[in-house]
Amino acid sequence: MKLSTRGNYGLRAVYELTRHYGQGPLTIRQISERQNIPLKYLEQLLHRLKKSGIIESVRGPTGGYALADDPANFSVGDILRVLEGPLHLSGCIRSHDSDHCLRHERCISNILWSEIEKKFAEVLDDISLTDLTKLDGNQKAKLMIR
Amino acid sequence: MKLSTRGNYGLRAVYELTRHYGQGPLTIRQISERQNIPLKYLEQLLHRLKKSGIIESVRGPTGGYALADDPANFSVGDILRVLEGPLHLSGCIRSHDSDHCLRHERCISNILWSEIEKKFAEVLDDISLTDLTKLDGNQKAKLMIR
DNA sequence: AATATACCTGACTGAAATAGTCAAGTATAA
DNA sequence: TTATACTTGACTATTTCAGTCAGGTATATT
Numbered sequence: 247m248k249l250s251t252r253g254n255y256g257l258r259a260v261y262e263l264t265r266h267y268g269q270g271p272l273t274i275r276q277i278s279e280r281q282n283i284p285l286k287y288l289e290q291l292l293h294r295l296k297k298s299g300i301i302e303s304v305r306g307p308t309g310g311y312a313l314a315d316d317p318a319n320f321s322v323g324d325i326l327r328v329l330e331g332p333l334h335l336s337g338c339i340r341s342h343d344s345d346h347c348l349r350h351e352r353c354i355s356n357i358l359w360s361e362i363e364k365k366f367a368e369v370l371d372d373i374s375l376t377d378l379t380k381l382d383g384n385q386k387a388k389l390m391i392r
Numbered sequence: 393m394k395l396s397t398r399g400n401y402g403l404r405a406v407y408e409l410t411r412h413y414g415q416g417p418l419t420i421r422q423i424s425e426r427q428n429i430p431l432k433y434l435e436q437l438l439h440r441l442k443k444s445g446i447i448e449s450v451r452g453p454t455g456g457y458a459l460a461d462d463p464a465n466f467s468v469g470d471i472l473r474v475l476e477g478p479l480h481l482s483g484c485i486r487s488h489d490s491d492h493c494l495r496h497e498r499c500i501s502n503i504l505w506s507e508i509e510k511k512f513a514e515v516l517d518d519i520s521l522t523d524l525t526k527l528d529g530n531q532k533a534k535l536m537i538r
Numbered sequence: 539a540a541t542a543t544a545c546c547t548g549a550c551t552g553a554a555a556t557a558g559t560c561a562a563g564t565a566t567a568a
Numbered sequence: 569t570t571a572t573a574c575t576t577g578a579c580t581a582t583t584t585c586a587g588t589c590a591g592g593t594a595t596a597t598t
Contacts, residue, residue: 250556254501261500273573287558293575306566307572322504354407355400357527358468358519365515369508381503396585419544433587439546452595453543539598546593556583564575 249330255283256291256329257322257378263301264317264375271303271310291329298328313375322378323370395476401429402437402475403468403524409447410463410521417449417456437475444474459521468524469516 258281266272274292278285292311295301302314313320404427412418420438424431438457441447448460459466 249505251558252556254505257504258500275573284558286560289574289576290558296574303574304566305564305572305574307568307570309566309573311574322508354404354524354527358403358524359395359400362468362515362519366512369511369515373504373508378500378504381500397587398585421544430587432589435545435547436587442545449545450595451543451545451593453541453597455544455595457545541598542595543597544593544595547591548589549591550589551587552585553587554583554585556581558580558582560577560579562576562578564573566571566573568569568571 249326252291252329253326255281255288256295257325259283259288259291260295260300260313260320260325260375261378263311263313264379267313267317271308271312273310276310294328295325300324300328317375317379320375321371322373322375323367325375326370395472398437398475399472401427401434402441403471405429405434405437406441406446406459406466406471406521407524409457409459410525413459413463417454417458419456422456440474441471446470446474463521463525466521467517468519468521469513471521472516 259277262277262280263272274285274288277283277292278288283291292301292303296303296311299314300320301311303309303311405423408423408426409418420431420434423429423438424434429437438447438449442449442457445460446466447457449455449457
């Protein structure tokens, strides 16, 4: 059970955009260098984030990427859903609405996983991008007491 | 971001053992048939669960597998940690103690992920195997109000 | 003692996802 | 015009997953 690098990289990229919010766009190269992310790989991630409306791009020289809205309005969950797909942990192996599922009261999967997914989503959606900038140094207390 | 079938299958297997707790061992075949899990694949999962002390085996005819302790003493997290590896979502891509990490105050990964992992673990460890047997029918309320 | 039934072990494999790379575009501010 | 940016799609090596296969060892029953 682990996240791919996409979520990790993407979150770090968005973190840079959050720090730079309101100060114009950052280029892919700048983000790549500051967070040590392979440039061409980062392109893919930023494209997906743009398509989903989390970031905007400005073309041409002096262009780059910027958050599409205030950092406080985006959560860690928003970013991960875009890059990692839905937070769907696991479900019934068989198709959800099959007769087998309905007849078989022993199949515990659906109820259990949907409950767990719900709680996981709560955790991730409770952390905003603004919160990330408060993780530096000793200020991480804010996140911990929740 | 998704769990493998191992966690799903394994949890369903343990669920059968929980229902049968105190009534002697269940054979691999019985578990396999009741939860529709490939028999030889199930063997692997049960072996890992045994090695980690969650279940016990009895050899010979009339033998099989049984929980090693009261179901209330095991959590969903215990099972998943064995079958899915540690709930380690992601960390710094680079080695944890490298100079790079220490010098680079922009690296947000470690603090963030460790906090999220901690909360995920709380969710999973808060659900005991006994709770699973209460998921049937309308009795799922117990899990939901937590 | 034989044997059927169980557990135990390791090697193997097809399919899919990851983690990137490579090449060639299109748009636009200077 | 052109340098710099974003955009798109195809490609690939590696790893993990999900499951199979073949055989081995232990033991309660007969």
